[in-house]
Amino acid sequence: MPLKRAKQACLHCHRRRIRCDVLQQQPCSNCVTQEVPCEVGVSRRGKYPRKKTTKTSLESSSATIQPPPQSHSQLLPLPDLTSPTTITSTNASTLPISARQIVNDSTVFLGESSPLTSVMDPTQPPKLQYPLPDRLAPSSTRDxxxxxxxxxxxxxxxxxxxxxxxxxxxxxxxxxxxxxxxxxxxxxxxxxxxxxxxxxxxxxxxxxxxxxxxxxxxxxxxxxxxxxxxxxxxxxxxxxxxxxxxxxxxxxxxxxxxxxxxxxxxxxxxxxxxxxxxxxxxxxxxxxxxxxxxxxxxxxxxxxxxxxxxxxxxxxxxxxxxxxxxxxxxxxxxxxxxxxxxxxxGDVEMLYPDDILDEESVENDIYGPQKRQDLVYPVEMAKLARLLRTIVSTQYLHHQQPDLATRNSLNKQLCLWESHLPVELRLDHVSPDSLFLTGLLHMTYQNLYILLHRRTFLDPTPHDSGQIALDAATKSTRILEDLLSHHLVQHAPPHLITHAFSTLCIHTIHHRRNSGTMRTLAEHRARLCLLSLEELQKSWDLENWVLHLFFRGLDDRTAESLRRMSESHVDHQETQGPNVTPGDATTIVAAPDNLPTGPPASSGEMFMPMAQDDWYGWVPWEDQADALNLQNLEFLYRFL
Structure with a gap:
């Protein structure tokens, strides 16, 4: 007759896999013989974390948010505000394997080149998501x-x-x-x-x-x-x-x-x-x-x-x-x-307005309503991002040789994009309500023309004078003027900094190449770009030394002409709150007492050229007529 298994063993006997009589006496006979402490462990049988029963409706589960923990210090997973829907046990069985796995955070993605794919069952659909054991789940604390x-x-x-x-x-x-x-x-x-x-x-x-x-x-x-x-x-x-x-x-x-x-x-x-x-x-x-x-x-x-x-x-x-x-x-x-x-x-399909449409309306002044232009703006920006990728890869890679045919092809693609633009984002149908997003979109659009034709504008050829870059910069300045007049520039994303500076460079070069009325117009447009950069400084802290380098790259006459703008403009002070001393401010994580308060307070300080500094020798230019060349512009462009 086989020996009966003991219902419980002490830790020492359990590790040695020997029979234990701790239920009859403690310490057990084995521990007494070995002269070791006899400790009884707590059984974990039935105490593993079980998956909670989800609701039987996707719609009802998406509208439910779990109550928060009593304290943030508990570091427990908080409600997932990002994917409020869950797969129910009933619906999951009818979905493909990959669909059932992707909704679970305890999965790992392995691409087709992974060796693991070679040992999978060839009769099953290809699988790219693999479940992790419970002990390896993100929420597991197994140690x-x-x-x-x-x-x-x-x-x-x-x-x-x-x-x-x-x-x-x-x-x-x-x-x-x-x-x-x-x-x-x-x-x-x-x-x-x-x-x-x-x-x-x-x-x-x-x-x-x-x-x-x-x-x-x-x-x-x-x-x-x-x-x-x-x-x-x-x-x-x-x-x-x-x-x-x-x-x-x-x-x-x-x-x-x-x-x-x-x-x-x-x-x-x-x-x-x-x-x-x-x-x-x-x-x-x-x-x-x-x-x-x-x-x-x-x-x-x-x-x-x-x-x-x-x-x-x-x-x-x-x-x-x-x-x-x-x-x-x-x-x-x-x-x-x-x-x-x-x-x-990748193979992610393009955005559509339905992807952005809120499934639940929020009637609240804080969160605001969703407008029609809100649905189409991210879609069109994604399309322009793809065109930007193509322009950079064909015009600015070191192994690529830009040619006229490629530029003409990209010009056609840009024109095609504009021809299919929704009416809500067209400049000829702009309203005060849609000016912000429409202006940002068209600034991005015109900047692609500048990027595409900047080389030929700086170094004209008999077949291409780069006039398209100047036209795009002129249109960009008009948009900036509209945004400035409605106090919208401060609220723009930081990519507007790049667009405004790119436009400024084109106008500055045009200013130096011309005289009379054309020179005056170029100076006026350059000032508008500088004013826009000053407004953007409120939100995104422009690196002022880059603008100082910009002025260093100009000849004395051009720098003095543009500098008059900052001297005549009202000094801009950093926005202040109530009369609160720095010591009264809320504690800043790992912030020293001498934390800088941001960029210089006045616009004069921001745009006036500085005395020679340690960084001045980084750029080998002097104040001469051809100082603002392509290399200097690209150096400045990297930091804005």
Missing amino acids: DAVRLHQVQQAAQLESSGALSFPPDATINALLQAYFRWFHPCFPIVDRAAVFRARTNTPARTGVSSIPPLLLQSMLFIGVSLCDDQTFAKTEFPVRYRAKFLFYSRAKAIYEADAEASPIVKLQALFMLSFWRGGPSEERDVRYWLGIAISLAQKRGMHMMSQFSPPPREKKLWKRIWWALYTRDQQSAAALGLPPRIRDED
Whole structure:
């Protein structure tokens, strides 16, 4: 007769796989014989985490947000504001394998070149998403050291103020600026989900059910783009300090790995890419965008057509992907660096207005209504981003030799894009309500002409004088004048900095080549560009030394002519809030007491050439007639 298995064994006997009599006596006989401590472990049978039963309707589950934890320090996964739909157990069985897997965060994407694909069952459809074991899930804390580290990180975030937020009135004002100026350009969050999360914030705790990483990032964008009157009502003394506050908090939360949702991380990383540090700062736009793009590709976003996620989640994925694509192409072209996203690596279909349309309307002054131009602007910007990619790859790669036929072909593509433009975004149908997005779109469009014909404008040939670049710069200046007259430039995304500076360079060269009326007109247009850059400085902190280098590249006569603009213009003071001393400001994460308050206060300081500095020797130019050449322009172009 086989021996009966003991119902329980002490830890020592369990490790040695020997029979234990700890239920009859303790210490057990084996431990007494071996003279070792006899400890009884706690059984984990039946105590593994079970999946919660989901609702039986996709529609009902999308409208549900889980209650928030009592404290942000608990570091538990907060409600996913990004993909509010879930697959039910009933519906999942009827979907393809890849569709069932993509809705679960506990999956890993492996492309077709992975060796794992070679051992899969050839009779089954190709699979690119593979489930992870529960013990490897993002929320798993299978190691005591990991759990201890999480507790320590939570305590550190609490003590540093990274999980602190301003009063509700300030949050609402900054969120209003976010949804008015940023969200129409980059609709990467679910407006209705954010509204529900803010509405469901329990009064007893005051803890928002928006993930802290996402909320701090949104507040960083909001405080950058809000108008001066709104900022004056906040408790912050200087806008630059407020931006650094929210940026530092979001960065600290991300680097502590306190957020489990990959989509929330993607959204926050995209927003952090709008931080404009110094020229030597490593965590710049390319740093944050690179992490975001890598995370998106790791999730398989670039192969979206291979999966069948729920419609609402698919729309969100497309919006995030095309926002990453657009910003990646813009920043790469401005910096003269290769883009991280290549068209040949993915198969994401183009955006459509239905992808941007809110499935739930939000009747609230903070989150604002969705307008028709909000639906078509991101679509058209994505199309222009693809054209930008083509222009750079055919005109500016070192192994490419630009030719007239290629430029003519690209000209036709640009004209074709304009001919199919929706009426809501046409300049001849612009209204005060649609001027902001229409102006931004056409500034981007005209900048593509400047980029395409800039070389021939700087070095004309018998077949191409580059007149198209000058015409595009003239049209861009008219748009800037309209945006300035309606006080809209300050709220524009940072790619307008590149467009305004590119336009400024064209007008400056035209100014030097001409005399009389043409010279006066060019000077006037250049001044408008400088005024636009001054307005953009309120939001995005222009690197002033780049503009000083710009003036260094001019001959004395041209520099003096443009400099009169800054001398006659009213000095611009950095926006101030109420009478609050820097010591009264909210604690800034890892911020020293001597934190710089941002760019110089006056426009005169901003645009006046400086005395020779340590950096002056970086650029081998002198104040001579041909100083502002192609190489100098491209050097400056990299930093704006």
